[in-house]
Amino acid sequence: xxxxxxxxxxxxxxxxxxxxxxxxxxxxxxxxxxxxxxxxxxxxxxxxxxxxxxxxxxxxxxxxxxxxxxxxxxxxxxxxxxxxxxxxxxxxxxxxxxxxxxxxxxxxxxxxxxxxxxxxxxxxxxxxxxxxxxxxxxxxxxxxxxxxxxxxxxxxxxxxxxxxxxxxxxxxxxxxxxxxxxxxxxxxxxxxxxxxxxxxxxxxxxxxxxxxxxxxxxxxxxxxxxxxxxxxxxxxxxxxxxxxxxxxxxxxxxxxxxxxxxxxxxxxxxxxxxxxxxxxxxxxxxxxxxxxxxxxxxxxxxxxxxxxxxxxxxxxxxxxxxxxxxxxxxxxxxxxxxxxxxxxxxxxxxxxxxxxxxxxxxxxxxxxxxxxxxxxxxxxx
Numbered sequence: 001x002x003x004x005x006x007x008x009x010x011x012x013x014x015x016x017x018x019x020x021x022x023x024x025x026x027x028x029x030x031x032x033x034x035x036x037x038x039x040x041x042x043x044x045x046x047x048x049x050x051x052x053x054x055x056x057x058x059x060x061x062x063x064x065x066x067x068x069x070x071x072x073x074x075x076x077x078x079x080x081x082x083x084x085x086x087x088x089x090x091x092x093x094x095x096x097x098x099x100x101x102x103x104x105x106x107x108x109x110x111x112x113x114x115x116x117x118x119x120x121x122x123x124x125x126x127x128x129x130x131x132x133x134x135x136x137x138x139x140x141x142x143x144x145x146x147x148x149x150x151x152x153x154x155x156x157x158x159x160x161x162x163x164x165x166x167x168x169x170x171x172x173x174x175x176x177x178x179x180x181x182x183x184x185x186x187x188x189x190x191x192x193x194x195x196x197x198x199x200x201x202x203x204x205x206x207x208x209x210x211x212x213x214x215x216x217x218x219x220x221x222x223x224x225x226x227x228x229x230x231x232x233x234x235x236x237x238x239x240x241x242x243x244x245x246x247x248x249x250x251x252x253x254x255x256x257x258x259x260x261x262x263x264x265x266x267x268x269x270x271x272x273x274x275x276x277x278x279x280x281x282x283x284x285x286x287x288x289x290x291x292x293x294x295x296x297x298x299x300x301x302x303x304x305x306x307x308x309x310x311x312x313x314x315x316x317x318x319x320x321x322x323x324x325x326x327x328x329x330x331x332x333x334x335x336x337x338x339x340x341x342x343x344x345x346x347x348x349x350x351x352x353x354x355x356x357x358x359x360x361x362x363x364x365x366x367x368x369x370x371x372x373x374x375x376x377x378x379x380x381x
Contacts, residue, residue, distance in 0.1 A: 001026075001044050003359065003377045006037035008050035011329055012057050012352050013266075013338040020055060024359035027121075027376035031355055046379070048372070050363055054329075057337040057351055058092025058360025058375055059314040062167065062344070063127060063216070063244055063271040065097045065287065067278035067313075072096045073109060073288055076116045083122070085279030086272070089313035090336075092360040092375040093124050093350060095166050097273075099288035100130025100141040103153055107160035114162040122375055124344065125164035128157060129215065132180065133195035134171040139220045140301055140308035141195070142289045149180035158187045165189050166344060169215040171196035172206035185210035190343065192244070193231055195220045203234035207241055213343060216273055217243045217260060218252050219307065236263040242343035244271045245335075247320050248312040250298055254324040261327055261335070269340040270317045270332075275299055275309035319368045329368075 003024040010020035010032075021037035023030050031038070040047070066072050070082040083094055096113050098106060106128065113126040130141045132149040147153060149170060158165055167190035170177055184191050193206050194215025199222065214221075214235045222230040235241045245268050247257050261268050272278065276285040277294040284302065285292045292299050292308040299308045314336050321332035338351030350358050359377035364370060373380040 001046070001377065002040065002042055003046045003048070003374065004037060004040050005048045005050055005055060005361065005363075007052060008055035008363070009052055010055050010353055011333050013330070013334040014352060014354070015330060022055070022353055022361070024377040027359055029353065029355050029357050029359050032353060048363075053371060054364040054366070054368070055353065056333045056362050056364060057353055058358070058362055058373070059090045059336040060093045060124075060340040060350060061086065061091045061272055061314055062095050062269055062340045063097050063129070064094060064274045065099065065309050066276040067274055067280070069276055069280045069285070071276045071286055073098055073101065075109070076112050079113070079116060079123075082276065086274070086313060087122070087373060087375070088370070088381045089279070089315045090362040090370050090373055091314050092362075092373065092380070093122055095124050095127045095344075097127040097129050100133060100138075100145040101288055102145055103131070103147070103156060106131070107156060110157060110161040110165065114164040117164050125166035126161055127166055128168040130169065130195070132168070132170045132174060132177070134173065134197045137171070137195045137197055137220045139195060139306060140287055140290060140292065145289070148174050149176045151176070151179065151183065154180045154183050158184070158189065167192055167213060169194040170211070171198065172211065173198050173202055178206070178209050181206065181209045181211055196231065197222065198231050200229045200231065200234050203231035204238070207234065207238050212241055214241060214243045216246050216251065216271065218256065219246065232260075236260075239267070241267065242339060243268050245269070246271060246273045246310055246312065247317045247325065248310045249320055249324065251307060251310065254320065257321070258325045258327065261325070261331060266334065266339060268335050269343055270314065270321065270335040271340075272312040272314060272317065273309045274312050277311045278313060315362075315364070315368065315370050322368060
């Protein structure tokens with residue numbers, strides 16, 4: 001099956017092109033151009049007239065926990081159901097995030113995600129947001145399940161994932177953390193600094209050791225102080241580091257989000273950190289072993305004011321980036337596409353609308369709302 005989209009207004013990290021067309025064969029883009037599209041003789045070709053709508057690469061979410069009433073911690077069936085809502089909102093590739101749980105349960109979850117990734121190429125692998133977190137910065141993670149990163153546990157988790165552990169959040173001030181970073185980096189796992197009490201110097205040392213990501217910047221970590229710059233400023237200064245940002249209007253003020261984009265151009269990745277209520281309604285939901293209450297779309301640990309993930313989808317993050325943070329559409333789209341792909345080492349295949357890249361694309365109207373989604377050349381919505 002082939003796919004030809006024409007008459008689009010292309011937008012990706014390389015800029016805008018009007019009257020854009022894109023030809024896909026199988027799971028790849030094979031040709032692009034502008035003006036009159038090529039004549040396609042194959043009968044099995046889907047031809048789409050974009051009628052001037054925006055065409056952008058498929059979104060890539062480095063960090064999400066669920067959706068549509070389902071939590072990623074609840075196994076492959078729940079993951080598939082949750083991903084359906086995010087795919088309808090433009091997320092074509094996802095890293096499956098797990099909250100802190102007992103090691104045996106995490107190993108079982110990692111194995112299940114590895115099985116799912118074998119049959120679903122849109123699942124990129126797993127993200128362990130815990131258990132190696134600072135207790136005082138645990139956020140919506142169960143204190144009883146937090147651990148120091150002992151070598152045996154680290155090796156068990158890597159082994160259970162069978163090569164699909166994409167990233168892990170770690171507080172670098174914990175005993176044994178730097179040795180764990182060494183092991184994880186050698187295994188090809190992206191190490192993220194997060195849920196941490198680390199100061200500026202400790203964070204810089206973690207980056208020099210091999211950490212290359214910051215988990216939801218500004219949240220669950222020291223803020224920016226004029227005499228104590230903290231982990232976010234350390235990330236701003238380091239060109240090797242990608243910075244996750246939850247742009248839902250609640251976790252980070254849009255003006256602060258704009259500051260991050262100015263300080264670290266091309267290195268901010270917009271993530272959802274979405275929990276089960278994304279694409280669903282208000283109510284009580286499970287997040288690991290804890291209960292989250294959602295009211296008016298805001299998720300907090302029940303009985304507290306502690307934020308517990310979000311109800312965000314990436315298309316909404318795009319709209320907020322443009323309309324409230326004042327980003328250029330190009331920068332906003334890049335933060336959902338090429339930047340997260342680069343963080344995972346996948347920027348040779350994902351994040352651009354160009355020949356040789358995956359046939360992942362989102363068609364958006366002029367208010368940045370999703371009209372159609374394709375992944376590997378097949379329609380998702």
